[in-house]
Amino acid sequence: MGTSFLNDQEFDQYRELIYNESGIHFSASNRSILESRLKERLRLTKVETPALYLKRIRENGDEMKVLLDSVTTNLTRFFRNTAHFQTLEYYVIPDLIRHKQDSGNKTLRIWSAGCSTGEEPYSLAMVCKDLLPAGFTVEIVASDLSLKSLMTAKEGLYPEPRLNGVPDKYVKRFFSPEGDGFRVNEEIKRLIKFDYHNLKFDSGQRNLDLVFCRNVIIYFDEPAQEAVIQKFWQAMNGHSYLFIGHSESLFGMKTGFEFLKTDWACIYRKFT
Known part of the structure; x- marks a missing residue:
């Protein structure tokens, strides 16, 4: 042809x-x-x-x-982009814990948008399970346009080489050996709801504390990017954080998000 x-x-x-x-x-x-x-x-x-x-x-x-x-390209891995997870661990989660303790709402709500085969939301769940104090809970919605990827994500069974990058303490605590691979334990799985979603439409989610949408909007043109980012803004609460891919930027877009440079990575926040 x-x-x-x-x-x-x-x-x-x-x-x-x-x-x-x-x-x-x-x-x-x-x-x-x-x-x-x-x-x-x-x-x-x-x-x-x-x-x-x-x-x-x-x-x-x-x-x-x-x-x-x-x-769609479903390239992902556990703890992809170490600097993002350092920012999450050392800056964002401690800040959200302080804010939520003051407000009395101790549920952390996260959206992993474009979650592919599940490594990102599982990574987020492990970090939250490790860092959140007693009395706190986390709810994670993980969505993708690929039904095939979502099936893999829900299964939570990964070949051993795919666990490269997962800290040893998490492998021991949150995975069980199965055949030639490792399965994510139920205590992590139950924190995540996997769902089909097309980012062109409103997800219906509100009051999110954290949105991860990395290496997704790079496939969109500028009007579609702005529309997606606006939907994120509407879905997030007044004290929240947005992570996008390291090669992506909101520069030049009309958004309410504030650019934030931490010691580890650059992210965005919504403070209203």
């Missing part, structure tokens, strides 16, 4: 549909990624042409979800 798998009109139709459904933006420079994922879907569904597959996804919401799943 070569590089002319999609003609220019088809490419424009696909990228417009994907953008309208999810906010994910395909430029000419990453056209080859879209084409390779489409080839695979056509092969698996036995649809003969891109035009016929386009018709199918317009008529079949489930197949549209599968395509969106296939075009």
